[in-house]
Amino acid sequence: MRKLIIPILLFMSLLAWGCSSSSKKSNANNTQAASAQKSNNGLTAFQLKNGIGPITSVVKVGPLNKKLAAKGKQIFENNCSSCHQIGKRYVGPDLQEVTSRRTPTYIMNMILNPSGMTQKHPVAHKLLAKFATQMANMHLTKDQARAVVEYFRSVNPNTQK
Amino acid sequence: MSFRKLLKNILLGGIAIAVTALMFSGCSSQKGEIGNQDAADQVYVPPGKHDKFYSFMSGGWTGNVSVYGIPSGRHLYTIPVFSQDPTNGWGYTEETKAMLNTSYGYIPWGDTHHVQLSKTNGMYDGRWLFVNDRNGHRIARINLKTFRTDEILEIPNMAGDHASPFCSSNTHYISAMTEYSIPLPKPLGNGVDVPIDSYKKNFRATCTMVKVNQKTGRMNVDFQIEVPPFDYDLGRFGLAMSKDWVFYTCYNSEEAHTMLEINASQKDKDFVLAINWKKAAEAAEEGKGQIVHTAYDHNYVDPRTDIAHSHVMHDVRVLSPADLKGAIYFIPAPKSPHGINVSPSGKYMAEGGKLSTVVPVESFPKMLEAIKNNDTTGSVTSGIVGRIPILKYKDVLAYEVKGAGLGPLHVEFDGKGHAYNSAFISSEVVKWSLKDGKVIDRHPAYYSTGHITIPGGDTRQPYGHYLIALNKITKDRYLPTGPEMFAGEQLFDISGNKMKLLLDFPVEGEPHNAAEIPASLIDTGQVKYFKLTDNHNPYVTRKEADAKVVRHGHRVDVYMTAIRSHFTPDNIEGIKVGDTVYFHVTNIEQEWDIPHGFAMEGMRNAGMLIMPGETRSVVWKPQRKGVYPFYCTDFCSALHQEMQGYVRVSPANSNIKIVYGTNKDLN
Numbered sequence: 001m002r003k004l005i006i007p008i009l010l011f012m013s014l015l016a017w018g019c020s021s022s023s024k025k026s027n028a029n030n031t032q033a034a035s036a037q038k039s040n041n042g043l044t045a046f047q048l049k050n051g052i053g054p055i056t057s058v059v060k061v062g063p064l065n066k067k068l069a070a071k072g073k074q075i076f077e078n079n080c081s082s083c084h085q086i087g088k089r090y091v092g093p094d095l096q097e098v099t100s101r102r103t104p105t106y107i108m109n110m111i112l113n114p115s116g117m118t119q120k121h122p123v124a125h126k127l128l129a130k131f132a133t134q135m136a137n138m139h140l141t142k143d144q145a146r147a148v149v150e151y152f153r154s155v156n157p158n159t160q161k
Numbered sequence: 162m163s164f165r166k167l168l169k170n171i172l173l174g175g176i177a178i179a180v181t182a183l184m185f186s187g188c189s190s191q192k193g194e195i196g197n198q199d200a201a202d203q204v205y206v207p208p209g210k211h212d213k214f215y216s217f218m219s220g221g222w223t224g225n226v227s228v229y230g231i232p233s234g235r236h237l238y239t240i241p242v243f244s245q246d247p248t249n250g251w252g253y254t255e256e257t258k259a260m261l262n263t264s265y266g267y268i269p270w271g272d273t274h275h276v277q278l279s280k281t282n283g284m285y286d287g288r289w290l291f292v293n294d295r296n297g298h299r300i301a302r303i304n305l306k307t308f309r310t311d312e313i314l315e316i317p318n319m320a321g322d323h324a325s326p327f328c329s330s331n332t333h334y335i336s337a338m339t340e341y342s343i344p345l346p347k348p349l350g351n352g353v354d355v356p357i358d359s360y361k362k363n364f365r366a367t368c369t370m371v372k373v374n375q376k377t378g379r380m381n382v383d384f385q386i387e388v389p390p391f392d393y394d395l396g397r398f399g400l401a402m403s404k405d406w407v408f409y410t411c412y413n414s415e416e417a418h419t420m421l422e423i424n425a426s427q428k429d430k431d432f433v434l435a436i437n438w439k440k441a442a443e444a445a446e447e448g449k450g451q452i453v454h455t456a457y458d459h460n461y462v463d464p465r466t467d468i469a470h471s472h473v474m475h476d477v478r479v480l481s482p483a484d485l486k487g488a489i490y491f492i493p494a495p496k497s498p499h500g501i502n503v504s505p506s507g508k509y510m511a512e513g514g515k516l517s518t519v520v521p522v523e524s525f526p527k528m529l530e531a532i533k534n535n536d537t538t539g540s541v542t543s544g545i546v547g548r549i550p551i552l553k554y555k556d557v558l559a560y561e562v563k564g565a566g567l568g569p570l571h572v573e574f575d576g577k578g579h580a581y582n583s584a585f586i587s588s589e590v591v592k593w594s595l596k597d598g599k600v601i602d603r604h605p606a607y608y609s610t611g612h613i614t615i616p617g618g619d620t621r622q623p624y625g626h627y628l629i630a631l632n633k634i635t636k637d638r639y640l641p642t643g644p645e646m647f648a649g650e651q652l653f654d655i656s657g658n659k660m661k662l663l664l665d666f667p668v669e670g671e672p673h674n675a676a677e678i679p680a681s682l683i684d685t686g687q688v689k690y691f692k693l694t695d696n697h698n699p700y701v702t703r704k705e706a707d708a709k710v711v712r713h714g715h716r717v718d719v720y721m722t723a724i725r726s727h728f729t730p731d732n733i734e735g736i737k738v739g740d741t742v743y744f745h746v747t748n749i750e751q752e753w754d755i756p757h758g759f760a761m762e763g764m765r766n767a768g769m770l771i772m773p774g775e776t777r778s779v780v781w782k783p784q785r786k787g788v789y790p791f792y793c794t795d796f797c798s799a800l801h802q803e804m805q806g807y808v809r810v811s812p813a814n815s816n817i818k819i820v821y822g823t824n825k826d827l828n
Contacts, residue, residue, distance in 0.1 A: 077706065078704045082724045082729070090824075132798070132799040133725050133726055136725060136750050136751070137752040138750075138751045138752075139752070
């Protein structure tokens with residue numbers, strides 16, 4: 001008798017597994033998402049300070065690199081000046097002292113992943129609510145974003161020059 | 162084992178089986194007739210998920226091509242091709258206007274009939290989609306990376322390009338074929354003033370071979386073949402063993418020129434025309450035939466500037482059947498056949514018998530055998546130089562499918578040894594064995610099915626699983642919309658022995674034909690935006706600092722940028738009544754699905770959509786003095802309403818200078 005019943009039970013459990021495998025999968029995803037919630041708003045301390053995006057380790061800056069800043073100025077004028085000005089609010093915030101408010105890494109992530117930042121980062125999300133226009137992704141490279149950070153440092157009166 | 166134990170075993174086993182069966186039916190029905198819930202499950206694509214197949218449907222009199230997702234039947238997009246499209250400015254903007262030029266000048270409309278996907282080694286490769294315009298005898302090539310029409314080629318020396326644009330196994334050639342024969346003098350030319358009833362004496366048809374550049378896709382009329390003045394209806398290139406041949410059906414071998422519904426239905430048999438295109442191409446290459454001077458338009462988008470240009474082409478090489486000995490034959494076919502389709506192995510050619518009660522299926526090996534034996538029954542000579550031998554029907558026939566329904570039009574293949582035909586008059590789809598033509602299954606279709614299509618149905622290895630019936634009559638299938646309505650398509654599951662009707666879905670225009678390709682062959686290669694650094698439109702404005710307004714006499718060019726959520730410049734003065742103003746708007750966004758639109762009051766033109774990174778231009782001729790607003794038509798951001806500007810128009814004789822800007826007072 002056992003010989004007969006065991007295969008049948010096995011078959012039944014296989015079918016049951018076939019029916020419910022998709023819901024198990026979504027449960028697994030939820031668990032994974034829950035375990036990622038380490039701190040505030042589900043963000044890690046790194047993300048809170050340095051933003052969410054392709055830059056996942058802290059970008060360190062040294063003394064002001066004037067050559068890089070000049071390159072950044074060019075990139076800023078071609079890609080950002082439609083919405084940002086130095087010294088006054090325009091479509092987006094005034095960026096003159098942005099390097100005093102945010103880390104270089106945060107700024108780069110904001111440039112490289114603007115919609116991800118406004119959706120997930122509480123500070124960027126607040127800015128979206130204030131300015132109402134989603135910041136455009138101009139698809140700059142990491143190197144270009146780094147140069148723009150140097151330009152921001154060069155226009156900030158608080159930067160050690 | 163005792164009797165009692167055996168009984169217990171049977172009892173327990175029976176319960177287990179019953180429970181299993183219950184669970185099984187909970188998962189999916191195995192019944193012959195499909196339940197509503199099961200059908201719904203099969204076509205349901207959850208929110209945010211994608212369909213398995215793209216279906217490209219010719220729009221018929223929309224002149225365009227519509228794209229649907231299968232199995233959901235969701236309408237994904239409409240690709241403007243031969244018809245102006247005010248949705249995005251196709252045929253209205255300076256960059257796209259030239260695409261609709263013909264030898265008659267600008268024509269804003271077309272009649273798309275058949276779509277063909279490009280192939281490599283007899284399989285879809287996801288490069289291009291070709292579609293014909295029956296009325297204007299044109300063929301268009303659509304780029305499947307952008308879903309845009311990149312090229313339109315007018316075919317000379319013909320009318321009624323219905324049997325078109327069929328594609329060879331490796332996309333070396335696309336063919337066009339005359340439906341409405343016209344008088345073609347020797348040498349050929351356009352439009353000949355002769356009495357219509359001199360049809361038999363003066364009228365002729367041509368078959369055109371369009372060569373496709375494998376790197377760029379660029380099409381060119383390579384050569385034409387003069388053929389007798391019958392109405393060529395549909396065609397297909399061979400596959401695998403028959404890949405060097407192309408086959409066309411024809412009706413009106415009676416050569417009637419009036420009341421064709423009676424006069425072209427007199428004979429019991431019309432023909433399939435079989436041409437060895439490879440040998441014909443060799444004959445053309447050797448310089449056979451004559452060069453005919455004609456004029457036709459060839460329009461294509463310059464890939465560097467993204468601007469369409471028209472080129473008037475002239476010389477065409479025309480071969481006659483006398484140049485194609487051993488490479489061109491007629492095969493008798495009953496009676497006014499419509500479609501012809503080649504089986505995946507290339508062995509069978511199956512015709513829709515239309516006015517016949519059978520679907521004749523011809524054998525390619527038997528055709529070669531008959532040719533080898535020179536076993537002919539006379540020849541056709543009317544209207545051509547030379548003769549086209551007629552093979553014997555019985556010699557080439559593999560079998561006739563009996564019980565294929567009334568008015569069989571088209572045949573498709575599932576790659577598992579089955580063929581399916583549509584039956585227009587009896588309004589059904591009939592399934593039969595490709596081996597012997599024995600009917601296996603039939604299912605009613607609502608109503609009057611024309612083409613049917615199976616994913617990959619014209620390739621060496623069809624993807625199968627689904628069949629779509631493209632129905633010609635909709636009537637009561639959906640909520641009524643007055644006397645006019647969309648066409649209704651029906652999706653069948655053909656994975657089992659019996660066809661199962663899954664879904665009705667309404668579609669734009671009248672799709673004569675469709676082609677389905679696995680989404681994975683196209684979706685990953687999509688262009689999402691155009692790189693500003695690659696924009697070489699001569700009127701591009703890459704950054705706001707470069708925006709300007711330039712006057713040259715009465716022409717004013719506005720170099721304008723658009724980004725969420727403002728135009729630069731957004732205030733312009735110095736425009737005068739009588740000026741011709743070109744707005745060249747560059748969308749300087751670099752992000753997927755952030756188009757901007759442009760609309761101007763009093764502009765006798767369509768508005769336009771400008772995709773990220775591209776430049777589009779429209780013309781405005783201000784008629785009255787005043788101040789006129791313009792605005793973005795695509796809801797681009799929360800401040801989209803604020804994306805607006807003004808143009809001041811002064812009298813023609815005023816001295817006002819051009820001034821412009823954004824976020825400043827001009828005076």
